[in-house]
Amino acid sequence: MTAEQKKEEQPEFIQFRYPREVPYEHALGYQSKFANALKQGRIIATKCPVCGRCTIPPRIVCPFHHVKQTEWVDQGQRGRLISAFKINFPMFNSRTGELQNWENPIIAVELEGGARMDGWCAETDPSKLKTGMLLEAVWRPEEERQGRADDILHWKPVEE
Amino acid sequence: MAGRVGVVAVAQTKFEEKKATEHTAELMYNVTREVMGQTGLEFKEDGTGIDATLAASYDLFSGPAGAYMFLGYVVGAYRREDERVLEDGSLAVYYGAMQILSGHVDTVLLVSYNKESSVGKNLIEWVGMDQIYQRRIGLDFVSAAGLQAMRYTTKYGITPEQCAKVVVKSHRNAANNPYAMCCDNITVEDVLRSTMLCDPIRVQEAKPTPVDGACAIILASEEKARKITDKPVWITGFGSCYDHHELGYRDLADCEALTTAAQRAYKMAGITNPLKTFDLAEISEQYAYQELLWSEGLGFCGKGEGGKLIDSGKTQMGGDLPINPSGGMLSGLPVCVAGMQRVAECVVQLRGEAGDRQVPGAKKAVAHGVDGPAGQLQCVITLEN
Structure with missing residues (x-):
């Protein structure tokens, strides 16, 4: 086989780049209440009128009972660690759109009000994270808050 | 076939340009x-409630691919059987009916939703084109429609006035429909004076965009349907057909896929003369010329006779076969929701609950949905009371 024939048999790939922004406008609707609370440094959750379960992100219906959730409950500033893991590969930063390494473990927290939410932990050493440990929300400065989940900069362990 | 499938409930939102204060979940x-x-x-596990859910939506309008994964719970897709249709909502009715006919479930809840206002529709439809060839030359669904309109009107001598009459009819019919977005006394001259969008399609001859809204339907097996309502509407036939994506592989002046889909549905329903059989048709015309072309595919007239059909007045309210008493897509419906809403409108008519847009004594109707560039995917559903 000649070098030319060999070249023709090589699989060929095409790569397209469409460098443009795709602006989405998502109406928050009933979720506006949650976003506004975050801007004020508060965490609130929707509550099912049947089972009393609180949900974050706020949901229009309780998935268990398919009942409209109109009650909002303050969840406090503290919660207990449910689970944690550290990402060992680059992931997107939603604020910059860039790939980055994440020093802070991603965690799931059960809040004082009963709802569960995700976030980052201030403690970067995973060996120091224990299920059930008490954590407290650390917020971005008020002027940086956008009413989004990452308005909470991270959760820091609290000594008991 | 294991009995019939009945439509036992339908609902739709008002269709509006931008529902700025409502989350997609609220529409659903x-x-x-x-x-x-x-x-x-209700949602029950003991066989006395809704057995399965089925949603039709385009995730790209809702945000990320897979957006339904965090929206499904709203329609009850939580710890129960759920199916997705990433195509026109008429296909959800088709699949829902198939689920029941299979004997697997007795009741299916169908929901279709779209907020076109979330993102540019043209961009999404451009992404829908083949990425190696068609996207490279900028083809999207509007330009595909332009090619089809030019080919169709040229081949068969369809006049701009005949296309404009479709818009006039649509907007006037919509005036009787409280859910419709565009209703006015637009004239043929107004349509022909409007800006050229994509030659020969003028702005007024295209479906308004964006439109936000949702639709839901409950289907039930014959036995269940009779227990649930005293006014069931029966699905008597359905057919769908996929054409080739490449526009050059088809003669765009004809719509063979629709002809095939219609023939399948009519065969199932035992219909040989659709123009005489149906009391009304609710079809998906995103552009004015499509009502004429789809009328040919649906067998309401011969090939190339769509222009004569609108001239005859048969498709007006009070005519032999009113097409789109609701105003249709030209009066403002979101893509994807449209096909399911066409079925819902037929059901409202066959229940005699269509108010000012009611076709008196309607017994049989045909609904039509479409997807893809220049009507690539066609779906036809026949109904009777």
Whole structure:
């Protein structure tokens, strides 16, 4: 086989780049209440009128009972660690759109009000994270808050 | 076939340009609870409620691919059987009916939703084109429609006035429909004076964009349907057909896929003369010329006779076969929701509950949905009371 024939048999790939922004406008609707609370440094959750379960992100219906959730409950500033893991590969930063390494473990927290939410932990050493440990929300400065989940900069362990 | 499939409830939102204060989940929730309220059905595991859910939506309009994964719970897709249709909502009705006919479930809740206002529709439809060839030359669904309109009107001598008459009819019919977005006394001259969008399609001859809204339907097996409502509407036939994506592989002046889909549905329903059989048709015309072309595919007239059909007045309210008493897509419907809403409109008519847009004594109707560039995917559903 000649070098030319060999070249023709090589699989060929095409790569397209469409460098443009795709602006989405998502109406928050009933979720506006949650976003506004975050801007004020508060965490609130929707509550099912049947089972009393609180949900974050706020949901229009309780998935268990398919009942409209109109009650909002303050969840406090503290919660207990449910689970944690550290990402060992680059992931997107939603604020910059860039790939980055994440020093802070991603965690799931059960809040004082009963709802569960995700976030980052201030403690970067995973060996120091224990299920059930008490954590407290650390917020971005008020002027940086956008009413989004990452308005909470991270959760820091609290000594008991 | 294991008995018939009945439509036991339908609901739709008002269709508006931009529902700025409502989350997509709110549109879904409102129509879901409305059909559940009409039937008294709840989500139950004991076979006495809704057995399965089926949603039709385009995730790219809702945000990320897979957006339904965090919206499905709103329609009850939580720890129960759920199916997705990433195509026109008429296909959801088709699949829902198939689920029931299979004997696997007795009741299916169908929901279709779209907020076109979330993102540019042209961009999404451009992404829908083959990425190696068609996207490279900028083809999207509007330009595909332009090619089809030019080919169709040229081949058969369809006049701009005949296309404009479709818009006039649509907007006037929509005036009787409280859910419709565009209703006015637009004239043929107004349509022909409007800006050229994509030669020969003028702005007024295209479906308004964006439009936000949702629709829901509950289907039930014959036995269940009779228990749930005293006014069931029966699905008597359905057919769908996929054409080739490449526009050059088809003669765009004809719509063979629709002809095939219609023939399948008519065969199932035992229909040989659709123009005489049906009391009304609710079809998906995103552009004015499409009502004429789809009328040919649906067998309401011969090939190339769509222009003569609108001239005859047969498709007006009061004519032999009113097409789109609701105003149709030209009066403002979101893509994807349109096909399911066409079925819902037929059901409202066959229940005699269409108010000012009611076709008196309607017994049989045909609904039509479409997807893809220049009508690539066609779906036809026949119904009777």
